[in-house]
Amino acid sequence: MDSPSCIVQNIVEPAEGLFGSLDRSLPGALHALIGEANHRLASDLYGSPDVLLDVAGLAAQVGVANWHSPQQWNLAKLPFSGTWLPLYADHVARTIAAIRGKSRRCLVLDLDNTLWGGVIGDDGLEGIKLAQGDATGEAYLNVQRYALSLRDRGIILAVSSKNNDETAREPFRKHPEMILKEDHIAVFQANWTDKATNIKAIADELALGLESFVFLDDNPVERGIVRQLLPQVAVPELPSDPALYVRTLAAAGYFESVAFSKEDLQRAEFYQDNARRVAQLKQFSDIESYLDSLKMKITFQPFNETGRTRITQLINKSNQFNLTTRRYTEAEVAAAESDESCFTLQVRLADIFGDNGMIGVLICRAEGPDWNIDTWLMSCRVLGRRVENMVLNEALRAAEKYGARRLVGRYIPTERNQLVEKHYEKLGFSQVGTEDNGTTIWEMDAAYSEVPLAPMEVVRLGFPARSAD
Numbered sequence: 001m002d003s004p005s006c007i008v009q010n011i012v013e014p015a016e017g018l019f020g021s022l023d024r025s026l027p028g029a030l031h032a033l034i035g036e037a038n039h040r041l042a043s044d045l046y047g048s049p050d051v052l053l054d055v056a057g058l059a060a061q062v063g064v065a066n067w068h069s070p071q072q073w074n075l076a077k078l079p080f081s082g083t084w085l086p087l088y089a090d091h092v093a094r095t096i097a098a099i100r101g102k103s104r105r106c107l108v109l110d111l112d113n114t115l116w117g118g119v120i121g122d123d124g125l126e127g128i129k130l131a132q133g134d135a136t137g138e139a140y141l142n143v144q145r146y147a148l149s150l151r152d153r154g155i156i157l158a159v160s161s162k163n164n165d166e167t168a169r170e171p172f173r174k175h176p177e178m179i180l181k182e183d184h185i186a187v188f189q190a191n192w193t194d195k196a197t198n199i200k201a202i203a204d205e206l207a208l209g210l211e212s213f214v215f216l217d218d219n220p221v222e223r224g225i226v227r228q229l230l231p232q233v234a235v236p237e238l239p240s241d242p243a244l245y246v247r248t249l250a251a252a253g254y255f256e257s258v259a260f261s262k263e264d265l266q267r268a269e270f271y272q273d274n275a276r277r278v279a280q281l282k283q284f285s286d287i288e289s290y291l292d293s294l295k296m297k298i299t300f301q302p303f304n305e306t307g308r309t310r311i312t313q314l315i316n317k318s319n320q321f322n323l324t325t326r327r328y329t330e331a332e333v334a335a336a337e338s339d340e341s342c343f344t345l346q347v348r349l350a351d352i353f354g355d356n357g358m359i360g361v362l363i364c365r366a367e368g369p370d371w372n373i374d375t376w377l378m379s380c381r382v383l384g385r386r387v388e389n390m391v392l393n394e395a396l397r398a399a400e401k402y403g404a405r406r407l408v409g410r411y412i413p414t415e416r417n418q419l420v421e422k423h424y425e426k427l428g429f430s431q432v433g434t435e436d437n438g439t440t441i442w443e444m445d446a447a448y449s450e451v452p453l454a455p456m457e458v459v460r461l462g463f464p465a466r467s468a469d
Helices: 022-024 029-047 055-062 070-076 082-099 135-152 163-176 195-206 220-229 244-253 262-281 287-293 307-317 330-338 388-401 423-427
Strands: 008-009 051-053 106-107 156-161 187-191 214-217 296-301 342-351 355-366 368-380 406-411 432-436 440-445 456-460
Touching: 022 029, 029 051, 029 388, 051 082, 055 082, 055 156, 106 195, 106 355, 135 156, 135 244, 156 195, 163 187, 187 195, 187 220, 187 307, 195 214, 195 220, 195 388, 220 307, 262 307, 296 355, 296 388, 296 406, 307 355, 307 368, 330 342, 342 368, 355 388, 388 423, 406 423, 423 440
Parallel strands: 008 051, 106 156, 106 214, 156 187, 296 456, 368 406
Antiparallel strands: 296 342, 342 355, 355 368, 406 440, 432 440
């Protein structure tokens, strides 16, 4: 599996035209040809393992005449002015980061003078600026509109505000111009605790690492505190004019994406459903009764084309519950689908609160009589529900059917996966080795049958006749 993605950039049109406005529509004119080529390139790359770098869009943002430098072209054939080299490098780096699953996933919003003008506790509902026809009010509406658009594409929204809870929620509930509503917010923190502590609490509740967060706040003091205490959190430096908030946030590229799946559309709902599960847990005195009350259904499928994009996203974004943290491109995931030596699982989980979507990935590779666990990862939002037990049971079931003697797993330690350091030990594996880099090696007999299961309905889809079914 060694087929890396290619980053392919499109073509920037020249600043000089020949026919004026007709350049874009006249067949054979250079501007028309470049436009058609860029459109075809984008269409061909969409859904493929390769990634588009929209240099034409970048040049348009700064101005094509500024992007091109006739002097530097004549001197050294530089494709664009050296002035923009840092900007170009930043976009290349953010694209690579997105391929590696390092895009941010959650936007934490301040309220006063960030989502509306004024201070709700002092100015009251009718005193805050949030209305069509008012330049300042419309600036804040644009912030809300952009935040909602981010949520619609899968970015989780949270609130961290120094305020009384009831006061902070009042505009969401009563202001007729509010675009964002309470049910758009996965975690709502309104209290008098410092913002850094609140963001850490939000991260814990969402089971996300702090490196997944962006914090938007108009107050430079609050921004400085969060930067100092939580350096993993991205904090854009906002200008004084709220009309520029959206542009500043968008230009930072925190939410750069190289793929888009059905699960992305549902991600915010997944996390809000999980908050309701946490509330449900508090109603039970024992975990067994709680798990039974969820009426869970787990679905196992081998890798396939339909799930490939989401599988690749999970492989490249999962850091905490990830035993090896190996990263694979979509092309490499596709190769595993047809590799006879691979046993693959994509795992989905649903319950009474909704469909969690795809929450787990397993890749086992046959080597002689053993199955080596190449990749085992799960979404942290399903921790505590014994999903890992069900996955292990499914792997053992298949391994025994195929004649494998043992499952062999490795825990490769990273800065962020200490969560699963004891994973194999807890599941009943025996440790058989330790490597110099701290990697531990574990084994389990394929006939092992003492895995404590969870109360779940099991569904198996898409397995070939020779597979476990």
